[in-house]
Amino acid sequence: MAEPRPGLVLRFQRRFLAARPLRSLPWPELEQRLRSAPDPALLVDILHKLESIAAEPLDELYEALADVLKEEESTHCYKNYLLPTGDCVSLSESTALISGGTTGLVTWEAALLLAHWALQNPAVFRDRTILELGSGIGFTGIAICKTCQPRTFIFSDCHPRVLRQLGENIRLNGFIPEPDPCSIQPECQGQELEGDNCQNTKVIVAELDWGSVTQEQLLALRADVVIAADVVYDPEIILALTGMLQKLSTCRADRRAPEVFIASTVRNPDTYQLFQAELDKAGIRWQMIPAQSSCNFLYDVQPDVTILQLFI
Template structure:
């Protein structure tokens, strides 16, 4: 019996490893492939029997897979793997709940997936440079960049203790060893000299606790960021002022260095919130432009969200 076409197998593999809902797997395409493939007459007969009993095709397979894949009662976390174009993967421990421990930062959001795909299409922006990620969450975007784009240094940052703990575990799960969160927050002199374009097979990885409201210009200067990225950080009007204020500190903490390139990806759930962000950027004198991004993403398998990537000029 002929096997389903390789592309279809890859679709199943990607969605299965990313722990997507069973309903999102391409069952109709599989059924059609098996019906038309040479030597699949037996499977066609089986499917016909399912249909003759008024049952949905593959219902039993749905149920069997659900029994195998379902988590233990009371479990709040699961492991997901996202396949990269390079053939490598990003494996993460994620929360199964949208809000866990008082934070939404313990699972991977859509803008992080799309920002990662955009970054992987523009590796030269990150190669040999120091990258600061704001609101890293559990780490998908940064880990994907570290595995694919060869940054010199990647600084993951967040402010929630539980998120930082899970972030550190996920970074180690993917083969990186974060340097101790020593005195980046008390450094008074920048450390090291960045070499643009330097080939870095294994980037230096740092996890930093960074509160946008309290971080100082001196602390930001010590990070020496060449590129600043963030995903899904524009979702609450209450944090927009702190975010814009922190971006202003970045713009004035250069000490003669070139301003970092800044890219922020956002899922537009509430247009008013996104417009507020743009308005506050204007008040702060920060120009922005929309970066074209592909409408589809290899890491997303359900409805494609309305995600925009802004480049900020600070």
């Protein structure tokens, strides 16, 4: 049975906005639909969807594209991820997987899955202080800020270039970063957004080095929930990550330990098993959260993306 027209059109729109590769667009379904029942209106719907995101008529968009192709290839592009609420997360991303000596300038699939899970479980984040480790360019955190109503969201990373891009993306989505209360070298202190702050959530960007952060600094963050996506990819950083999680477990003072959720794409099973082994060695219990059957952001679903809940 052919896919209904609205669903097929929406898939085209979502993939186009997120700058997915052309091969990921649903060409086979479109061809099957047109062969089984020629429907020119379907193509018109798709063109209208694409035209609706441009400020000018589609012909002028094609002319602008031609001009761009004549220029030097850009190292960055803009991607737009549609949220179920109808809102959108807009990001400036690197066109290369590794740029400036870091992989943190692109959005990885584990970040998409973690955001999808968060949107399905907003009560975990509502009116709470969230600390995100290895925020990268900000997709997961921005999606949570726009939909889950956290009281405070602390984006953190340690790479200067990533922090700069992260700050730009936060402002691009209408948030004003505030000074970091625990003096972990906030990237966005004193900077202002052109326009109005569109959310009530307090947003902070902090430089956070897992190997050197102190228990006092972590205590000052007063995090209720800690999240991270695609931070388990290198054996060399697993010890630093586990050590920081141990500091979080011992710096709670009279407060409850934060809830911890870490999403990972299992590229190397040995590395992932090493992380689980180090958690066991540190006395940190963990359990796997059941996989989601579908994801609004994972257009090409990968079966090897998992979420662990840690009990520190």
